Amino acid sequence: MPELPEVETVRRGVQAQVVGRRITAVEVGRERTVRRTSRQALIDGLTGATILAANRRGKYLLCPLDTGDELMVHLRMSGRLLVAAAGTPRPAHTHVVMHLSGSPRQELWFVDPRTFGEVVVFDPANVDVELPELARLGVDPIADGLTRTQLATLLAGRRRLLKPLLLDQHVVAGVGNIYADESLHRARLRHDRLADSLTSREVGRLRDAVVSVLTEAVEAGGSTLTDTQYVDIEGGQGWFQVHHRVYDRAGQRCITCGKADIQRVMMGGRSTCFCPRCQH
Numbered sequence: 564m565p566e567l568p569e570v571e572t573v574r575r576g577v578q579a580q581v582v583g584r585r586i587t588a589v590e591v592g593r594e595r596t597v598r599r600t601s602r603q604a605l606i607d608g609l610t611g612a613t614i615l616a617a618n619r620r621g622k623y624l625l626c627p628l629d630t631g632d633e634l635m636v637h638l639r640m641s642g643r644l645l646v647a648a649a650g651t652p653r654p655a656h657t658h659v660v661m662h663l664s665g666s667p668r669q670e671l672w673f674v675d676p677r678t679f680g681e682v683v684v685f686d687p688a689n690v691d692v693e694l695p696e697l698a699r700l701g702v703d704p705i706a707d708g709l710t711r712t713q714l715a716t717l718l719a720g721r722r723r724l725l726k727p728l729l730l731d732q733h734v735v736a737g738v739g740n741i742y743a744d745e746s747l748h749r750a751r752l753r754h755d756r757l758a759d760s761l762t763s764r765e766v767g768r769l770r771d772a773v774v775s776v777l778t779e780a781v782e783a784g785g786s787t788l789t790d791t792q793y794v795d796i797e798g799g800q801g802w803f804q805v806h807h808r809v810y811d812r813a814g815q816r817c818i819t820c821g822k823a824d825i826q827r828v829m830m831g832g833r834s835t836c837f838c839p840r841c842q843h
């Protein structure tokens with residue numbers, strides 16, 4: 564599932580190639596992609612609009628339009644946003660096509676085999692009603708910055724396990740399973756520590772680990788795993804997966820200590836990978 568670094572990579576692609584262009588026509592195939600509103604609402608909201616910017620909060624890609632509305636794209640499990648020359652054969656599961664002004668003639672595709680993703684046009688003045696979860700999003704460690712003091716405040720008094728807390732988008736926005744496991748490993752903290760049991764040194768290590776892991780992953784263009792279809796807007800793969808130390812490495816020797824094997828446990832229906840020696 565695309566997380567902050569993957570969505571940030573897509574955002575940079577949109578910034579470079581799509582911002583400033585007008586959407587001349589819109590096609591919507593599968594209605595599930597526009598389930599929050601409707602096919603007609605998306606067509607009416609986008610046709611003739613110019614994309615003014617490409618922003619991101621957590622895993623949400625947000626593009627202000629010259630109409631005053633904003634385009635929101637959420638990739639969820641398997642969504643991809645791709646720029647292609649007009650007339651190029653479209654891949655299966657292309658649910659939304661935006662025709663772009665300018666030369667060369669290009670289209671912006673939303674492709675999503677598993678159809679959990681969403682494309683929405685909303686009024687930012689009415690975000691609490693139209694996209695309530697966006698209004699309640701937590702701190703984005705890259706877009707907002709995350710200080711040690713802020714993280715200490717977020718963890719204080721929380722009788723919750725550390726990893727589910729990191730995955731809670733209302734607390735920290737953009738971190739998913741890959742980057743939670745990698746950040747906890749780098750911070751030498753177990754996933755099942757109680758959030759309010761961390762010393763201030765440990766909070767500092769966790770803050771530094773979250774920010775550095777996410778920053779390095781953005782520089783690497785995100786992680787493209789064998790079982791997911793994440794690519795950037797030109798179809799290129801990320802390569803941060805070669806730097807993963809625990810995620811998807813269960814049973815393999817820990818690269819950090821070289822003395823223990825990575826373990827995998829299930830927690831709330833999701834897998835967690837960690838080194839029992841480095842993270843104790």
Ligand SMILES: [Zn+2]
Pocket residue numbers: 817818819820821822823838839840841842
């Ligand atoms: Zn280790």
